[in-house]
Amino acid sequence: LKAHKYVKLAELLASEIKQGHWQHHDKLPSVRALAQQHQLAKISVLHALQLLEMRGLVYAKPKSGYYVAPIKTASFSQQRQLSKEAPKHVQVPDVFFDIMQRSAAFDIYPQASSHASQSKYIQSLNRNISRVMRQQSQINSQYYGSPTGDDLLKEQVALRYQRRGLSVSSEDVCITSGCQNALYLALVNCCSAGDIVAVESPAFYGVLQLLHHLKLKIIEIPSSYTQGIDVEQFKQAVNAWPVKACILTPSFATPTGATMPEQAMKALLDIAVERNITIIEDDIYGELGFHHLSRPLKIFDNDDRVMLCGSVSKSLSRDLRIGWVISNKHSKAIAHTKLVNHLSDSQAIQKGLAHFIADGSFERHLQQYRRQLLTQREQLLEAINQYWHFNIRYTVPEGGLALWLELPECIDSIKLYNQALEAGIVVTPGRLFSTDNKFNQYLRLSFSHPMDEQRVKAIQSLGKIITKLLR
Numbered sequence: 195l196k197a198h199k200y201v202k203l204a205e206l207l208a209s210e211i212k213q214g215h216w217q218h219h220d221k222l223p224s225v226r227a228l229a230q231q232h233q234l235a236k237i238s239v240l241h242a243l244q245l246l247e248m249r250g251l252v253y254a255k256p257k258s259g260y261y262v263a264p265i266k267t268a269s270f271s272q273q274r275q276l277s278k279e280a281p282k283h284v285q286v287p288d289v290f291f292d293i294m295q296r297s298a299a300f301d302i303y304p305q306a307s308s309h310a311s312q313s314k315y316i317q318s319l320n321r322n323i324s325r326v327m328r329q330q331s332q333i334n335s336q337y338y339g340s341p342t343g344d345d346l347l348k349e350q351v352a353l354r355y356q357r358r359g360l361s362v363s364s365e366d367v368c369i370t371s372g373c374q375n376a377l378y379l380a381l382v383n384c385c386s387a388g389d390i391v392a393v394e395s396p397a398f399y400g401v402l403q404l405l406h407h408l409k410l411k412i413i414e415i416p417s418s419y420t421q422g423i424d425v426e427q428f429k430q431a432v433n434a435w436p437v438k439a440c441i442l443t444p445s446f447a448t449p450t451g452a453t454m455p456e457q458a459m460k461a462l463l464d465i466a467v468e469r470n471i472t473i474i475e476d477d478i479y480g481e482l483g484f485h486h487l488s489r490p491l492k493i494f495d496n497d498d499r500v501m502l503c504g505s506v507s508k509s510l511s512r513d514l515r516i517g518w519v520i521s522n523k524h525s526k527a528i529a530h531t532k533l534v535n536h537l538s539d540s541q542a543i544q545k546g547l548a549h550f551i552a553d554g555s556f557e558r559h560l561q562q563y564r565r566q567l568l569t570q571r572e573q574l575l576e577a578i579n580q581y582w583h584f585n586i587r588y589t590v591p592e593g594g595l596a597l598w599l600e601l602p603e604c605i606d607s608i609k610l611y612n613q614a615l616e617a618g619i620v621v622t623p624g625r626l627f628s629t630d631n632k633f634n635q636y637l638r639l640s641f642s643h644p645m646d647e648q649r650v651k652a653i654q655s656l657g658k659i660i661t662k663l664l665r
């Protein structure tokens with residue numbers, strides 16, 4: 195997907211602001227000057243400035259121009275050091291399960307969803323599945339599908355990766371029941387109880403729960419909120435401890451939305467080769483880049499040490515429960531574990547999905563969905579900037595479904611979570627993304643739902659709850 199020129203200009207100006215080209219309250223060059231400098235129409239420059247205004251990076255003064263905003267910093271990072279503590283078993287507080295049962299707060303105000311209209315693509319997906327059910331119900335009801343999954347679907351998954359530059363054979367694909375199941379299958383096939391697994395920090399809470407369940411030890415590697423895992427600190431960790439595997443989300447990680455630069459992917463893989471560490475790549479958000487097609491880390495994997503996991507849960511439907519693990523070396527073992535665990539997945543759903551991808555509907559859906567998500571991201575930031583009158587910092591991810599937001603230090607996000615719940619508002623507290631308290635003052639906020647009136651009001655109410663907690 196090609197980025198619009200005004201989005202590119204907005205990104206450039208945002209990065210110049212971040213690098214300190216201007217001080218707070220400094221006036222930016224005029225629209226005319228920017229148009230001349232970047233050879234763009236004035237209207238494109240205005241669109242770019244409006245985008246920055248929505249993100250809270252600049253503000254407009256009538257009849258004067260645009261100025262660099264003072265308090266709220268979009269996109270930020272925090273320098274943290276690797277803990278000197280030994281890797282340890284993971285404790286999972288009950289609140290993790292409570293929040294996961296509420297669908298992990300991808301919708302800040304779930305009550306608003308009762309009026310949601312169904313997308314034409316989901317309708318078409320459902321028609322595809324119903325058709326297969328009608329045509330093949332007798333056969334499917336009498337036989338299990340292959341444990342590694344439907345051939346046509348495996349081919350389509352391989353083709354999706356080929357589009358993103360990864361040469362992969364459909365024979366290396368094993369269909370799973372979603373990405374959480376894929377991560378489980380990958381982990382049990384490269385680790386045993388007591389082994390040490392490195393994770394990026396903040397980490398996806400589903401991974402923390404898996405490590406707890408499998409009695410694996412964790413070492414949390416400090417990660418940039420914009421560029422993902424810190425490779426230098428990963429190196430320090432693997433020099434200090436016998437790390438067996440590393441799980442990470444190189445593209446649009448949750449909760450931050452960070453994306454690893456390709457240089458860092460290569461450096462991390464070099465270390466993994468040297469130390470014989472298996473990499474488990476969680477690629478669940480890989481298809482959700484707003485401006486460019488992200489390439490998976492496995493592209494640089496010359497000795498098949500990356501197990502690539504993904505699903506359509508975030509890009510299409512959580513309800514299908516369809517995901518995959520891709521690995522040549524481990525393919526047999528993975529299929530075996532899957533067979534033992536749950537035999538196979540629904541044939542009708544796999545085939546219906548395969549037809550939906552093959553006829554181009556999935557790609558059309560993605561093109562529309564990525565634009566929608568970008569708009570929703572801007573609307574969420576606009577609401578936050580309009581209604582929250584206290585200091586915050588947040589990331590502005592270029593893909594995925596959520597941003598990472600830092601509140602004033604005195605805020606305890608679990609307390610906030612509980613108070614917000616009383617108002618029907620569901621947030622994901624930062625506490626969920628680590629084994630300790632270091633992200634207590636953080637929230638993950640999702641933009642995966644339209645910012646209708648009710649959700650905007652929910653943001654406003656959340657602002658009021660936070661303000662009260664600050665007193």
Ligand SMILES: Cc1ncc(COP(=O)(O)O)c(C=O)c1O
Pocket residue numbers: 298371372373374375398400443448476478504505506507508512516517
């Ligand atoms: C990073 C990440 N990986 C895996 C999963 C689980 O995905 P699935 O619903 O496909 O099991 C999620 C869901 O929130 C996620 O955010």
